[in-house]
Amino acid sequence: MMPGRMNSREVRRMMAQMGIKSTDMTDIKKIIMEGTQKNYVIENPQVTLIEAQGEKYFQIAGAFKETTKTTSTEPVLPFTEDDIKLVIEQTRVDRAKAIEALKKTGGEVAQAIIDLSSK
Numbered sequence: 001m002m003p004g005r006m007n008s009r010e011v012r013r014m015m016a017q018m019g020i021k022s023t024d025m026t027d028i029k030k031i032i033m034e035g036t037q038k039n040y041v042i043e044n045p046q047v048t049l050i051e052a053q054g055e056k057y058f059q060i061a062g063a064f065k066e067t068t069k070t071t072s073t074e075p076v077l078p079f080t081e082d083d084i085k086l087v088i089e090q091t092r093v094d095r096a097k098a099i100e101a102l103k104k105t106g107g108e109v110a111q112a113i114i115d116l117s118s119k
Contacts, residue, residue, distance in 0.1 A: 021051040031060060039067045078107030091116040 006014075015022060025047040033040040045062035079102045087098040090113045101112035 019052065023049045023051075025049055031062070035069070037069055039069055041065050041067060077103070079109070083107065083109045087112050087116065 012022065028045055028047050031042040031045050031047070033042075042060060042062040042064050045060050048059040050057040050059060083102060084095065084098050086109055087093070087102060088095060091098070093101075093116055097116065098112070101116050102109070105111040105115065
């Protein structure tokens, strides 16, 4: 029998005879592969786990896209160093409290100063 003419039931039976297990992984929503310069994303993938001779292999199909990789792992804050200094000068609090107040106000310097002054 030619492999191109086999139905899926026959293929599964032959794979089981050879000790190959195949499992569909239906709960996966997104696959992200991190490269050195780009990330590769597969949305709504169809993933099949194939186990043969003690090894695990994945067969993946889905909508593929490349994304540029960000260079910094630090979160971008909505305020600058000058904003922090201004809050410290106006309220006479330490740096940590000034940063915390700016984070709470989403980077609004005036609101951070008002909040710290009212305490």
